[in-house]
Amino acid sequence: MEAANIAEVFxxxxxxxxxxxxxxxxxxxxxxxxxxxxxxxxxDRVFHFLAGDTMLIPRNQLGRMSxxxxxxxxxxxxxxxxxxxxxxxxxEAHPVTPAASYAPAMVALPDHPLLESLFNSLTxxxxxxxxxxxxxxxxxxxxxxxxxxxIDKNVDQxxxxxxxxxxxxxxxxxxxxxxxxxxLEKFGYLTGRSLTTFKKDFEKSFQTSPGKWLTQKRLELAHxxxxxxxxxPSSVYLDTGFENxxxxxxxxxxxxxxSPTSSVPCSSNVPx
Numbered sequence: 001m002e003a004a005n006i007a008e009v010f011x012x013x014x015x016x017x018x019x020x021x022x023x024x025x026x027x028x029x030x031x032x033x034x035x036x037x038x039x040x041x042x043x044d045r046v047f048h049f050l051a052g053d054t055m056l057i058p059r060n061q062l063g064r065m066s067x068x069x070x071x072x073x074x075x076x077x078x079x080x081x082x083x084x085x086x087x088x089x090x091x092e093a094h095p096v097t098p099a100a101s102y103a104p105a106m107v108a109l110p111d112h113p114l115l116e117s118l119f120n121s122l123t124x125x126x127x128x129x130x131x132x133x134x135x136x137x138x139x140x141x142x143x144x145x146x147x148x149x150x151i152d153k154n155v156d157q158x159x160x161x162x163x164x165x166x167x168x169x170x171x172x173x174x175x176x177x178x179x180x181x182x183x184l185e186k187f188g189y190l191t192g193r194s195l196t197t198f199k200k201d202f203e204k205s206f207q208t209s210p211g212k213w214l215t216q217k218r219l220e221l222a223h224x225x226x227x228x229x230x231x232x233p234s235s236v237y238l239d240t241g242f243e244n245x246x247x248x249x250x251x252x253x254x255x256x257x258x259s260p261t262s263s264v265p266c267s268s269n270v271p272x
Contacts, residue, residue, distance in 0.1 A: 004099065007130070008080070009131065011076065011130050011131075012075075013075070013076045014067040018067040018075070019238070020064060021064050021238070022063070022180050023061075024061065024173060025057055025061065025081070026059060029081045030079070030144055033052065035051045035052055035076045036073055038053075038055075039066040040057075040064070040066075041063055043177050043180075044105060051131075054108075055106060057106060061105070061106060062180055063180075078122060080137075086138055087159055097127045141168075145159060164192070165192045167191065167193065172192055172203055173190070173191050174202070174213075178241065181241040215251060216255075218240045218242065219251060221240045223260075224247070233245065
């Protein structure tokens with residue numbers, strides 16, 4: 001799909017609770033919450049953003065996003081998704097020294113008059129349409145880059161990062177991110193490996209196939225959340241990496257010998 005056909009500066013309104021699956025943006029995005037609440041669950045923490053909060057989401061940041069109404073108001077967000085060629089052109093003219101090791105992390109930006117001015121300037125456009133035309137979006141991207149750099153010079157390590165992911169510690173990455181429902185190709189990409197190398201390195205590290213290991217880890221996490229944290233299967237299966245509730249229930253019963261809705265699991269099958 002051509003970039004011109006993709007909304008890059010747009011407003012979103014969710015009147016009902018909206019739960020996304022895995023979010024992994026191919027380019028960084030600046031998001032402002034106008035009303036409601038946005039939650040982003042990353043591997044190691046959950047971020048909560050309320051009206052007036054602004055976040056900078058790096059490319060290849062893995063997480064799950066929830067958009068929730070709050071205080072009788074819908075969840076309204078304004079997003080600026082940075083076009084790769086716009087970033088490349090800007091940083092060719094304003095080169096920066098890349099960080100020795102790039103680990104994408106969510107950036108919660110402080111309140112600032114420049115940010116407020118940037119997003120307020122978009123309001124007239126959104127009275128006409130939900131997204132800016134591509135030619136106008138470019139100007140707002142360039143303005144956003146300048147605003148972000150004026151607020152925090154560290155954003156260059158997010159916006160100016162053009163390289164593909166380097167080779168990461170496979171065991172550490174998978175232990176932290178197994179609950180995200182990604183293809184093996186995506187896991188390979190994020191750890192800096194081809195699919196073939198990923199499978200080879202995985203089996204060498206874990207002495208089993210990626211598919212078997214992922215299923216086992218996800219089921220163990222689901223078991224803990226259901227029987228220790230007292231969460232319902234319907235609220236657990238997506239967060240533990242399963243496609244749908246029926247598949248999860250089947251795999252769970254096959255693994256443990258009882259269904260996830262059992263009130264008292266068989267102690268001999270409880271994972272240690």
